[in-house]
Amino acid sequence: MIVKFWGVRGSIPVPGLNTAVYGGNTSCIEIRNDETIFIIDAGSGIRALGEKIKSSYPKYEINLFLTHTHWDHIQGLPFFSPIFDYRYKILIHGPSMLGKLRNMVSGQMGYIYFPVKVEDLSSYIDFRELESETIKIGNTKISTLYIYHPTACLGYSFEYLGKKLVTLFDFEVDVKGEQIILGDFFPQMLRIVGKENVPSIDDIIEFAYNADLLIIDAQYTKAEYQSKKGWGHSSIPSAINFGIKTKAKKIVLFHLDPSRKDEDMMLIEHYIENYFKMKGVDFKVYVSREGMEIEV
Numbered sequence: 001m002i003v004k005f006w007g008v009r010g011s012i013p014v015p016g017l018n019t020a021v022y023g024g025n026t027s028c029i030e031i032r033n034d035e036t037i038f039i040i041d042a043g044s045g046i047r048a049l050g051e052k053i054k055s056s057y058p059k060y061e062i063n064l065f066l067t068h069t070h071w072d073h074i075q076g077l078p079f080f081s082p083i084f085d086y087r088y089k090i091l092i093h094g095p096s097m098l099g100k101l102r103n104m105v106s107g108q109m110g111y112i113y114f115p116v117k118v119e120d121l122s123s124y125i126d127f128r129e130l131e132s133e134t135i136k137i138g139n140t141k142i143s144t145l146y147i148y149h150p151t152a153c154l155g156y157s158f159e160y161l162g163k164k165l166v167t168l169f170d171f172e173v174d175v176k177g178e179q180i181i182l183g184d185f186f187p188q189m190l191r192i193v194g195k196e197n198v199p200s201i202d203d204i205i206e207f208a209y210n211a212d213l214l215i216i217d218a219q220y221t222k223a224e225y226q227s228k229k230g231w232g233h234s235s236i237p238s239a240i241n242f243g244i245k246t247k248a249k250k251i252v253l254f255h256l257d258p259s260r261k262d263e264d265m266m267l268i269e270h271y272i273e274n275y276f277k278m279k280g281v282d283f284k285v286y287v288s289r290e291g292m293e294i295e296v
């Protein structure tokens with residue numbers, strides 16, 4: 001599988017000189033294998049991916065997987081050009097919103113917000129609600145699990161030819177990479193997915209275990225996290241600790257804070273690299289950058 005990052009930012013797009021290196025678009029990654037391409041999330045990064053698909057991808061079925069329906073993960077969908085092309089069949093998979101996924105996503109295209117309604121788009125669009133389950137598309141096995149966030153949010157695992165890619169965004173674990181107190185922080189998640197469907201931290205570790213590549217929410221510094229507990233995002237050390245626990249072979253830090261400038265991000269990236277070098281540990285942690293490709 002080849003993974004390409006089209007948007008790595010959390011919360012809001014931040015174009016400009018301060019983010020030219022890591023990129024300013026919100027969440028969107030492309031996963032390509034010999035058979036097909038998959039997309040995870042429709043943040044603003046999906047606009048440029050849509051152009052590429054239309055100009056160079058010869059198939060017309062697209063499987064888009066949404067982690068959840070927070071604005072930064074769906075806001076690019078109205079600008080994803082295949083939706084305006086009758087040749088495309090677009091299957092939008094996402095967390096079960098009690099039958100409301102279609103409304104949650106297409107609500108942003110109500111006439112007050114956008115001039116074209118979902119019903120009037122030229123492409124064929126269908127919505128598939130997922131819970132914690134496993135499906136197969138071609139030879140790719142796709143597993144899902146609810147993860148800790150203030151709404152129904154899915155982690156994804158893509159397995160193809162013996163390789164495993166796991167995405168955990170948006171996701172909050174504490175600084176030791178452990179479970180936070182769900183009852184206090186995430187009543188909305190409990191209400192939507194049901195208490196019995198909330199995984200334990202061990203379930204999430206097992207889900208992510210031994211990934212060849214783990215892409216994980218690392219929005220905050222440790223200091224910033226102190227005032228952001230319960231916002232549904234992890235700090236950089238929490239994300240790395242969680243990756244170590246799951247024995248991930250490579251970790252990519254994702255959902256970068258919109259206030260983080262390139263120079264800050266570079267310092268953090270160097271600090272992490274030196275930290276593991278000094279400890280004599282051969283452990284790969286990368287910071288996601290728009291345009292970056294990783295082979296899994």
Ligand SMILES: [Zn+2]
Nearest residue numbers: 010011072170
């Ligand atoms: Zn987000």
Ligand SMILES: [Zn+2]
Nearest residue numbers: 070149170232
């Ligand atoms: Zn979110």
